[in-house]
Amino acid sequence: MKSGKIPNQVLQVGLVFLIVGATMILVRQRFIPESFGELGHYRADAVEVNASHEIQFAGWQACAECHDDVVATKNSSFHRTLSCETCHGPAAEHAREEAEEDPPLPTGKELCLTCHRYLVSRPTGFPQIIEDRHEPAKACHSCHDPHDPVPSERPESCAGCHATISRVIAVSHHAPLDCEVCHEAEPEHFLRPRAHLPRKPFERDFCGNCHAAGIETPANFRGVDLTALDIPKIEQDTHGGTLLCWQCHYQHSPEAR
Ligand code: HEC
Ligand code: HEC
Ligand code: HEC
Ligand code: HEC
Ligand code: HEC
Ligand code: HEC
Ligand code: HEC
Ligand code: HEC
Structure with a gap:
């Protein structure tokens, strides 16, 4: 190959670039709308086109x-x-x-x-x-008036909606305790559950009411007669450090392990 002469391959590659470049310029001129880029990476005129659609919904x-x-x-x-x-x-x-x-x-x-x-993916309830x-x-x-659908009859007990928890607790050490012992639920929770959530215990002292050694458990704690029950006791100040009790014991089926 003599010096000074451009090799064939380079010319061929150059030609390819030329064709691609020319095509791109053509495509840009022909297909990319004029207002593209004025307001960002889209066609600015689209805003006007959409605004000019006739309003379909009245509200x-x-x-x-x-x-x-x-x-x-x-x-x-x-x-x-x-x-x-x-x-x-x-x-x-x-x-x-x-x-x-x-x-x-x-x-x-x-x-x-x-x-x-x-x-399955719809919210519970x-x-x-x-x-x-x-x-x-x-x-x-x-059967249902679409403008006033009447709700089905509401269950009478917590188990109607919290079936799993009820079944779990029924065969646990906490079986003698009604849900209301630990959760205060307003009657409205039965009708609009999410708008009226019951309270949950939030501190160790709550479990301590029954389990702390040295604390006299009342004979009647929120309606449960505890006199006949043999409640295991712990030293509340030291047992389990400062963690919440239910970080180690599942409250609905506690086990001493
Ligand atoms: C200016 C008065 C007016 C307004 C506003 C209006 N309607 Fe009507 N609508 C009527 C009249 C009159 C009829 C026909 C008479 C009838 O069947 O009750 C009718 C009929 C209907 C019907 C059919 C009833 C049937 O028996 O076939 C439906 C559904 C309806 N309207 C829904 C709506 C909705 C939804 C809106 C709001 C977006 C609306 N209407 C706003 C006057 C109105
Ligand atoms: C959940 C769906 C649904 C919604 C929301 C709804 N409708 Fe209806 N509507 C229906 C159905 C279904 C019928 C037919 C009932 C039938 O034939 O028994 C109907 C019937 C009607 C009728 C004619 C018969 C009648 O009951 O008077 C009118 C008028 C009407 N709807 C207007 C309205 C208006 C106004 C609204 C908003 C306030 C509305 N609808 C909201 C489903 C709905
Ligand atoms: C766009 C969604 C939507 C459509 C369509 C719809 N519903 Fe509903 N429906 C709801 C919502 C939201 C509630 C209230 C749920 C709540 O309070 O937790 C409801 C409540 C109900 C209830 C009360 C049930 C209960 O136990 O609380 C019935 C019954 C019902 N709808 C029947 C119907 C019928 C029949 C139709 C068709 C004509 C219909 N729905 C169409 C969303 C819809
Ligand atoms: C023959 C009457 C009848 C027909 C038809 C009927 N339902 Fe019901 N529906 C009932 C009754 C009664 C209840 C309350 C008892 C129950 O929960 O099963 C109910 C309850 C419901 C509930 C509440 C369920 C809950 O868990 O709170 C919804 C939602 C509902 N129906 C929607 C529908 C829809 C949607 C259709 C049509 C595909 C329909 N129903 C057809 C009689 C009917
Ligand atoms: C009509 C159905 C229904 C009944 C009956 C019902 N619940 Fe609920 N409950 C719900 C729903 C729905 C939620 C919300 C669940 C969710 O967000 O996943 C809930 C949530 C709860 C929570 C959690 C609150 C929170 O902050 O996370 C507790 C505790 C609870 N219910 C206790 C009870 C007790 C105790 C009873 C009986 C006195 C009861 N529920 C009866 C439907 C019901
Ligand atoms: C010994 C006390 C106790 C009893 C009895 C009890 N719970 Fe709870 N429950 C708790 C505690 C404590 C929490 C909060 C745990 C947390 O914050 O992680 C809780 C949380 C819940 C929650 C929300 C979290 C979850 O597990 O879904 C629901 C729902 C619930 N309880 C329902 C019930 C129902 C229904 C009953 C009766 C069948 C019941 N509980 C009985 C102590 C109790
Ligand atoms: C760090 C985890 C942890 C925490 C937090 C915890 N525990 Fe325990 N708990 C255990 C273990 C492990 C056992 C079984 C061994 C033992 O008796 O120490 C147990 C045993 C128990 C027993 C049975 C004692 C017996 O003599 O049978 C009770 C009751 C108890 N815990 C209640 C509670 C209460 C109430 C709280 C909150 C104040 C709590 N636990 C916090 C881990 C924990
Ligand atoms: C109203 C009193 C009461 C409250 C409040 C209470 N418990 Fe209990 N707990 C009991 C009774 C009664 C037993 C033992 C029942 C039986 O097995 O005879 C028990 C047993 C236990 C056991 C021992 C299980 C085993 O394997 O022997 C643990 C752990 C426990 N509870 C943890 C808790 C935790 C955590 C809380 C707070 C969320 C709590 N308890 C709140 C009454 C209560």
Whole structure:
């Protein structure tokens, strides 16, 4: 190879770069929208395009003007947090009296099941049903008023909702103790559990009421007759250091190990 002459391979690679570069410039000019980058890494005009869409949803307040009875019922029911249009679909046009047809009545099951079909990942206590076992032959609204769904009968005992804990405690050393011995629960907890959580013990002294050596356990502690029970004692000041008792003993099934 003589010096001074550019080798063939370099020319070939150069050509490839030239083609790619030219294509990129073409693509940029042809496909990247003008306003791209003005406000950041997106097309600035998109904001205007979206803002120009016609508003589809009116919001439940708008419905009240003409359907005040339905709004009043719904807003004091278990469905108070749902918007009308969650079920009836976008109805802004209807609310402006410009729609040709009334909003649909969602009488199918699928809508209700979207929220009420049993799913493990839903929060504990959210009303759920298993569709195949819950009156499969009938429409949901034939039994439940969608604007005022009546809750199912509330369980009478803690076990109705806390079945696992109840079963565990029933075969433990703490079997003689009712839940209320350790948790003060307002009656409202049975109706709106999450809004009225019962109290939980938060300090060692609480367990010490029964277990601390030298402390006279009252014969009747929050309704439990302790006189007939043989309660094991510990030196509360030293036993387990300063850790909370339930960091070592599971409170619902304590063991001395
Ligand atoms: C300006 C008054 C007005 C407003 C506002 C309004 N509606 Fe209506 N709506 C009517 C009238 C009138 C009818 C037809 C008469 C009827 O069937 O009750 C109707 C019918 C309906 C129907 C069908 C009833 C049926 O029996 O088929 C639904 C569902 C409905 N409206 C939902 C809504 C929702 C949801 C909103 C709020 C986003 C709303 N409406 C806002 C006046 C109004
Ligand atoms: C959980 C879903 C759901 C929500 C939320 C809901 N609806 Fe309905 N609505 C229905 C269903 C289902 C029917 C049909 C009931 C039937 O045919 O028995 C219906 C019926 C209606 C009707 C006609 C019959 C009647 O009962 O008067 C109107 C009007 C109506 N809804 C308006 C509203 C308005 C206004 C709101 C908000 C305040 C609202 N709906 C909220 C599901 C819902
Ligand atoms: C967008 C979600 C959603 C849809 C759709 C929906 N629900 Fe609900 N439903 C809820 C919420 C939220 C509650 C209140 C739960 C609570 O208070 O813990 C509720 C409560 C209920 C309850 C009371 C149950 C109880 O024990 O507290 C019944 C019954 C019910 N819905 C039936 C229906 C029916 C029938 C439909 C269809 C017409 C329907 N739901 C559609 C969200 C929905
Ligand atoms: C034949 C009447 C009937 C039909 C149809 C019906 N239900 Fe029920 N539903 C009941 C009764 C009664 C209860 C209360 C007893 C219970 O908890 O099983 C109830 C309870 C519920 C609860 C509360 C469950 C809980 O744990 O608090 C929900 C949610 C519910 N139904 C949703 C639906 C949905 C969604 C449909 C349609 C797929 C439907 N139901 C169809 C009669 C019915
Ligand atoms: C209607 C169903 C229901 C009944 C009945 C019920 N609970 Fe609950 N409980 C719940 C739900 C739901 C939660 C919240 C669970 C969660 O957040 O995971 C809860 C939470 C709790 C907590 C935890 C509080 C916290 O801060 O973490 C305690 C303690 C408790 N319940 C005790 C009781 C006792 C005691 C009774 C009987 C007097 C009882 N519950 C009856 C549904 C119920
Ligand atoms: C000996 C006292 C005692 C008794 C009896 C007791 N608990 Fe508890 N429970 C506790 C303590 C202490 C905690 C808090 C533990 C923590 O903060 O980690 C607790 C926590 C809970 C919690 C929230 C954490 C969890 O484990 O899910 C629930 C729910 C609960 N208890 C329900 C019940 C129910 C229902 C009963 C009756 C069947 C019951 N408890 C009986 C002492 C008790
Ligand atoms: C660091 C872990 C730890 C902590 C914290 C702890 N314990 Fe213990 N506990 C044990 C062990 C291990 C045993 C079994 C050996 C023994 O008796 O020391 C036991 C035994 C017991 C016994 C049975 C004693 C007997 O004679 O049968 C009781 C009752 C008891 N603990 C209550 C409590 C109480 C109440 C608290 C809180 C004030 C507490 N524990 C804190 C680890 C702990
Ligand atoms: C109302 C009194 C009372 C309270 C409060 C109480 N316990 Fe107990 N505990 C008992 C009784 C009674 C027994 C023994 C029952 C039996 O086995 O005969 C017991 C047994 C135990 C045992 C021994 C289990 C074994 O293997 O022998 C441990 C550990 C224990 N409790 C821990 C706790 C902890 C931790 C707390 C606080 C969350 C607590 N207790 C609160 C009454 C109570």
